[in-house]
Amino acid sequence: MSLIELIGVKKLYSMGESEVKALNGVDLSIQQGEFLSIVGPSGSGKSTLLNMIGCIDTPTSGKVLLEGKDISSLGDRELTRTRLRKIGFVFQQFYLLPTLTTLENVELPMKEARVPHAQRRARAEELLSHVSLSNRAGHYPNQLSGGEQQRVAIARALANRPHLILADEPTGEVDSQTTDRIVSLLRDLHSEQGITVIIVTHDLKIADSTDRLVSLNDGRIESDVSHVRTDRGPEPVQSLVEHHKDGPEMITGKDGGGPDMVTGRDENETNRGQD
Numbered sequence: 001m002s003l004i005e006l007i008g009v010k011k012l013y014s015m016g017e018s019e020v021k022a023l024n025g026v027d028l029s030i031q032q033g034e035f036l037s038i039v040g041p042s043g044s045g046k047s048t049l050l051n052m053i054g055c056i057d058t059p060t061s062g063k064v065l066l067e068g069k070d071i072s073s074l075g076d077r078e079l080t081r082t083r084l085r086k087i088g089f090v091f092q093q094f095y096l097l098p099t100l101t102t103l104e105n106v107e108l109p110m111k112e113a114r115v116p117h118a119q120r121r122a123r124a125e126e127l128l129s130h131v132s133l134s135n136r137a138g139h140y141p142n143q144l145s146g147g148e149q150q151r152v153a154i155a156r157a158l159a160n161r162p163h164l165i166l167a168d169e170p171t172g173e174v175d176s177q178t179t180d181r182i183v184s185l186l187r188d189l190h191s192e193q194g195i196t197v198i199i200v201t202h203d204l205k206i207a208d209s210t211d212r213l214v215s216l217n218d219g220r221i222e223s224d225v226s227h228v229r230t231d232r233g234p235e236p237v238q239s240l241v242e243h244h245k246d247g248p249e250m251i252t253g254k255d256g257g258g259p260d261m262v263t264g265r266d267e268n269e270t271n272r273g274q275d
């Protein structure tokens with residue numbers, strides 16, 4: 001069974017008289033543990049596609065299946081839970097919250113998932129050291145360079161130990177050294193932990209270094225090429241869609257009650273929920 005399957009997915013936007021076909025009939029199947037890139041000209045539908053895969057957006061027509069389950073049949077609660085705990089997003093605009101420090105930005109998704117304070121702080125510190133930003137923990141986003149902000153966004157995406165990472169131009173405007181660092185970080189996650197990684201990029205060097213390259217044009221898949229690989233990653237991690245709570249996760253507490261990771265709204269501040 002595929003981790004993600006898109007069947008005849010269309011996304012149309014009506015703009016007054018005219019209609020934009022952001023996605024115009026996409027069929028795509030992605031297996032657990034893939035390391036895949038999506039390329040295509042600006043406006044070809046890459047971010048729209050990523051949003052479908054990440055259940056941030058729903059198609060106008062067609063189906064999106066997560067582990068064989070139609071996402072339109074999953075309740076909001078379950079979708080939110082899946083998004084928050086199983087999927088790590090690195091958005092094209094980093095969406096770091098300007099009023100939070102580097103460390104607090106990385107902590108935020110864990111706070112939303114009700115991870116106890118000490119635990120999430122320790123994990124945020126570990127993640128920042130992973131992206132070589134321990135010395136910027138107290139900085140606010142506007143005190144960071146573009147590349148540093150991107151690395152904070154990656155650290156944040158990893159916070160809840162996602163099974164799927166969706167990265168939209170994670171190396172957008174950084175130098176080649178930082179690019180290499182970001183890509184090798186994602187590759188390590190993939191090969192060491194079996195995490196499925198999907199990168200949208202304009203950088204053909206990055207695209208070539210992934211195992212599969214999907215090209216979009218005008219909302220359609222133009223080509224889909226797999227490279228042979230010999231270094232199979234570890235066996236798949238747990239299920240993406242989680243139907244039973246209180247599993248052996250690091251995360252504790254109720255689901256669905258916290259603020260949304262996507263909007264970053266924080267209406268439900270809580271430090272409770274010790275294990």
Ligand SMILES: Nc1ncnc2c1ncn2[C@@H]1O[C@H](COP(=O)(O)OP(=O)(O)OP(=O)(O)O)[C@@H](O)[C@H]1O
Pocket residue numbers: 013015020021022040041042043044045046047048049092
């Ligand atoms: N909310 C919206 N309303 C109307 N049109 C939209 C909307 N979002 C995206 N589009 C249009 O859909 C098309 C695909 O957009 P998308 O953001 O997926 O492109 P992209 O491939 O990610 O481009 P880029 O490389 O510039 O980031 C574009 O033509 C865009 O103008």
Ligand SMILES: [Mg+2]
Pocket residue numbers: 046047048092168
């Ligand atoms: Mg885009």
